[in-house]
Structures are given as C-alpha cells and as structure tokens.
Amino acid sequence: MESQERKNKTLIVIPAFNEEEKIHDVVQEIRREVPEAVVLVVNDGSRDRTEEQARAGGARVLTHPFNMGYGVTLQTGYKYALKYGFDFVLQMDGDGQHDPGYLPVLLREVREEGVDVVIGSRFLGEGNYRAARLRQVGICLFRFLASRLCGQKITDPTSGYQALNRRAVEFCARDSFPGDYPDADVLVMMHRAGLRLREVPVQMHPNARGRSMHSGLKPLYYIYKMCLSIALNLIRRERPSR
Amino acid sequence: MFLHQKIFAVVASFLIMAVVVELVRRRKLREEYSWLWLLTGAVIIVLVMWYDLLVAITRLIGAIAPTTTLFIFGLLFLMLISLHYSIQISKLSYQVKEMGQQLALLRGRVEDQTDPEGECSIPPGKTPEKD
Numbered sequence: 218m219e220s221q222e223r224k225n226k227t228l229i230v231i232p233a234f235n236e237e238e239k240i241h242d243v244v245q246e247i248r249r250e251v252p253e254a255v256v257l258v259v260n261d262g263s264r265d266r267t268e269e270q271a272r273a274g275g276a277r278v279l280t281h282p283f284n285m286g287y288g289v290t291l292q293t294g295y296k297y298a299l300k301y302g303f304d305f306v307l308q309m310d311g312d313g314q315h316d317p318g319y320l321p322v323l324l325r326e327v328r329e330e331g332v333d334v335v336i337g338s339r340f341l342g343e344g345n346y347r348a349a350r351l352r353q354v355g356i357c358l359f360r361f362l363a364s365r366l367c368g369q370k371i372t373d374p375t376s377g378y379q380a381l382n383r384r385a386v387e388f389c390a391r392d393s394f395p396g397d398y399p400d401a402d403v404l405v406m407m408h409r410a411g412l413r414l415r416e417v418p419v420q421m422h423p424n425a426r427g428r429s430m431h432s433g434l435k436p437l438y439y440i441y442k443m444c445l446s447i448a449l450n451l452i453r454r455e456r457p458s459r
Numbered sequence: 460m461f462l463h464q465k466i467f468a469v470v471a472s473f474l475i476m477a478v479v480v481e482l483v484r485r486r487k488l489r490e491e492y493s494w495l496w497l498l499t500g501a502v503i504i505v506l507v508m509w510y511d512l513l514v515a516i517t518r519l520i521g522a523i524a525p526t527t528t529l530f531i532f533g534l535l536f537l538m539l540i541s542l543h544y545s546i547q548i549s550k551l552s553y554q555v556k557e558m559g560q561q562l563a564l565l566r567g568r569v570e571d572q573t574d575p576e577g578e579c580s581i582p583p584g585k586t587p588e589k590d
Contacts, residue, residue, distance in 0.1 A: 259563070279563040285556055293560045300564065396556060 227254040227324060228303040230294030231276070232287055233311035237265040240311045244274030247317045251307075251324065257297060258311065261290040271311075287377075288399040295381075295390040306381045315378045319419040323380035326417055333385040333412040336371070336404070337378030341418030355440050359401035362447060367408040371416065374401035378419055385412050395446060398439060402446035409450065468507040476500035495543075499536065 229247055233240055240258060247256050258271035262284035271278045279293055291308060298306045305327055309315040319337055326335040340360075356375055363374035381389065388410055395402060408414060479496040482488035506513045506529075517528040 277567065279567045281559050281563050283559065285559050289556050289560065293563050296560055297564060297567070392553070 226303045227251065227305045227307065228294070228298045228301075229254050229256045229320065230291060230298070230306055230308045231256070231258045231271075231311040232261060232290035232294065232308075233258050233263065233267050233271065234261040234284065234287075234290070235263045235265050235267060236311040237263070237267050237270045239313045240267055240276075241270040241274040243311050243313055243317070244271055244276040247309075247320065248275055250317045251320050254307070254320075254324075255303070257294055259290045259293045259297075261285060261287070267311075286397045288394060288396040291399065292390060292394050292396075295386045295394075298386050299383075299390055303386075304383050306386050307379070308381070309378050314421050314423075316420050316422065319378070319417075322417055322419070323378070326415060327380035327382055331413060332415045333382050334404075334407055334414045335380040336373060336376050336414060336416045337380075337419035337421075338373035338376055338416040339419060339421040340372040341416060355436060358440065359443060362444075363401040363404050366405045366447065366451070367414060369414065371401075371404060371414070373416065374404050376419075378421070388412060397442070400443060402443055402450060405447050406450050465507050469504055472500040472503040472507075475503075495540070 229251065231240070231243065231247075236243075244256055244258065247254075256274075256276040258267070258276040258278045260268045260271065260278055260280040262281045268278050268280050279297060281290065281293065294308065295306060297303075305324060307320055307323055307327075309317070309320070315337070323335050323337055326332060356373070359374045360372060363371040385407065388407060389399075389403070393406065404414060476497055479488065479493050479500070483490055483493045510525075513525045513528060517523070517525045520528065520531070522528050522531070
C-alpha cells in the first residue's frame, strides 16, 4: 500500500516569470490531464499577479524573493520534489507553449524501467513547429552536439518539456546544475553521469505573445555559453553521486 | 632614484596602509580582505628602500627600465585582484541562489501551516524527508 502510494507521487514543476495571463488556465488544464499529480508553480520573482493566478488555478506556489533565472527556478522545483519525496517530476513551461495533453505520455515513459529522463521533442513528427531562423541554427547546432556527445539521436535538446525520475532529479538538484538556461549541456552532463535519456514526440504551440526568453543579442550569447558549458563538462569528471 | 621620489613613494604606501587599517578599524573592510592591501603597501616600501632588488627583478624578467617592472607588476596585481573579486562574486551568487531557494521552500512550508484553508496538496504538518 505504502509503496503503491509512493509510486504515484508525481510533481509537475512549472517555472513562471510574469505569466499572469496564461498561468491560471495552464494549471487548470494540467490538473484536468493528470489529476493525481501535484502542480507546483515556481514563481521566479514575478512583478505581476502570477502567484495569485497560479494559486487560483489550484497550484502550489513557491515564490523566489527576486528573479534568479530559468535554471534556478527549475532547480527549486527539483529541491521541493526531493524534500517531499516525489518520485517523478514533470516540467513544462507556464506560457501555454507546451500542450498538457502530453503529460500522461511523458509520465508513462518515465515510469518505465531503463529510462531516467524523457524529453518531449517537437521535431519527431507531432505538430508542425516552426522556429525563427536564428533559433533554427542554434537548435541544429545543439541537436548535432547533443546527439554526438550523448551517443544517441537527440532531436530537441532545447526542449523544456521533460519528465525525470528521482535519480535524475537528484542529479539536477546538485550544485553543478546551471542557473541560466539548462539545455543541451544538461543533457550531455546527464548522459555522462550515466542517466538514460529518451525522446518522445510532443506538439508545441507557438508562443502566443511572441516573447521568448531568447531575444535580441541573447541567442548569440546563448550559443557561446552553451558551447563553453558543454566543453567544460567534457573536461570535468562527474559522477551521479559524490 | 631621487630622494623626493622615494619620499613620495613611501608616503603614498603609508597612506594606503593607514587607510586600510582605518577601514578595518571602522569595520568597513573585513580583515580577510585587508592583508592584500597591506601587503601591497609593504612591497612598495621594500622596493623603494631596496632599489637594487627592483633592478635585479628587472634584469630577471628581461625588462630594461625598472619602471617597466613596476608597471608590469602593478598591472598583474590589479588583474589578480579582479580575478579574486570574480571568484568572490561567483561564490556570493551561489550563496544568494541557495538562500533564495531555501527561502522559497521555507515560505511555502510556512504558508501551508498558517493557511489551512488554502488548497494545498501536501497536508500541513507533514514532515519532509529531510531539511
């Protein structure tokens, strides 16, 4: 009984920064899709009513005292999951880009033996996601790098739509987890730490507001930072447990 | 080296050291950061008093004018200090990150306990696995 109950402990982590328009509906939709899971919105120091809206939607909310970045926000969710003994963490964005309809799919996959991280890929057939030009270049580059370095085909290394089991969550809650944009570098780190990755096709909606995390000169910095991060990970030996 | 050059250099380094000591005394500068500045002042005094040492170092590194040696080491020193500050800032950012996360987690827990009406999936009072 006890173990059966524990098996079902699933946490859905939604990092949110100034998402007051969407977050309420996103949370409600998620709760319809996976009613047994706990929905946790980690509010990264939003200046709007994200916290109230998420709560009104029925989510648990943790609020950062100030904006600390996407990676840190995710990690707060992981730490929460570890603290309260969750076995699986699903993470998705709060802007409505990720379709909650795929949550059960991700969850089913990550519950299987032999896989620690399930990545929802928008490039495996489902939907027809179109990215901006520069973004496409970046995605291609990291797709190539991640695939080579992980020894398996990774089509969407920048996807924030993922499912992790406890082992992967423990890995991500460690200090080495990057604070700004965890992406391809984390996948490479995970692979090198012995975690097993798998991709499943998901559909993603275009960002309705057209406002992405990556705008202006940021994509260039992003590409630079990601390459550096991957390179440093290669010369750094890290094991899943210290 | 002329006498008044020496006097100027010695006075300048004593001033630096005096300011550092005063800052530490007023607790505006922490002791662990002060030694580096005191050391700088001391090195300048030593080089002024013992000019041959400066000349020897100049020959050792292959420079021609002793002033070059001073400038090179001055620059190197400033670069090292900046690097030191970068390390400190990285450490502080890490600590601030940890603190922000802890604060968010603790606040969530406190809110659970103080607001039983709120819709929360973790029952209030449930002890977490580890703190």
